[in-house]
Amino acid sequence: MDAAWPAPDRHEAGSWTLRAAAGVTQRANSIWPRSEEYGGDRCSDDLPGLLREARAWYRSRRLPVIFQVFDTPAASGLHELLDAEGFTRQSETLVMTRSAMDARIPAGVTPAVELATEPSGEWLRVWWEVDGRGGEDSLAVAETILRGCPSVYALVRDRGGRASAVGRLALPRGSGQGGLYCMATLPDARRQGFAAAILQALLQAGSERGVDGFWLLVTAANRGAQELYAHAGFREAGRYLYRQERPRRALTGC
Numbered sequence: 001m002d003a004a005w006p007a008p009d010r011h012e013a014g015s016w017t018l019r020a021a022a023g024v025t026q027r028a029n030s031i032w033p034r035s036e037e038y039g040g041d042r043c044s045d046d047l048p049g050l051l052r053e054a055r056a057w058y059r060s061r062r063l064p065v066i067f068q069v070f071d072t073p074a075a076s077g078l079h080e081l082l083d084a085e086g087f088t089r090q091s092e093t094l095v096m097t098r099s100a101m102d103a104r105i106p107a108g109v110t111p112a113v114e115l116a117t118e119p120s121g122e123w124l125r126v127w128w129e130v131d132g133r134g135g136e137d138s139l140a141v142a143e144t145i146l147r148g149c150p151s152v153y154a155l156v157r158d159r160g161g162r163a164s165a166v167g168r169l170a171l172p173r174g175s176g177q178g179g180l181y182c183m184a185t186l187p188d189a190r191r192q193g194f195a196a197a198i199l200q201a202l203l204q205a206g207s208e209r210g211v212d213g214f215w216l217l218v219t220a221a222n223r224g225a226q227e228l229y230a231h232a233g234f235r236e237a238g239r240y241l242y243r244q245e246r247p248r249r250a251l252t253g254c
Contacts, residue, residue, distance in 0.1 A: 100203075
């Protein structure tokens, strides 16, 4: 997941990876506490000390301190520290996975899906119109993140030829896995089967490239997307959430 959405600015602080991308997307501007996810020796970490270092690093970039943390027993110590420090809990996200078996496009699926290895201007416009936050400068940073990992980009047009829905399959080198990202459909083009067609096309593209399995990320609140992915064989494999530091009030008075 980290390789599929690589932050251009990174710093290793003990067992934590600090990531920054000028504030573009939570994922690329959050801390990945690696030992918490993989059963590392939490007793060896000076969590308060690491938090002080992280605060200084993000403060120098004028960014808030955000953690991307799985809600598991292994991360309990970190969650306790963040609770004590008043960090919020937000954007609970499901990680869903499936194998590469039977990743063929069912007969009769329409419309046609255009595939490319680079994000076109049309692809970027559709994705940013649906999911983007910010102007052209932020979009340029987002494009840098996308291009940081080999990927397949899918695009569907409506009957008038307008680019209307997109998706991305990230293919981190040497992982044997494919990650589905940037599934976006313009509001007036929804409920026409575009997302399902893109999903199946990207699954097939991954299978043709020797991918062993797939993962995707979907917010816990997005039940409609979860149903779409479950129908395609994806099952929940874990959950994470973002823990963000609350802004500190400036001192007032004389």
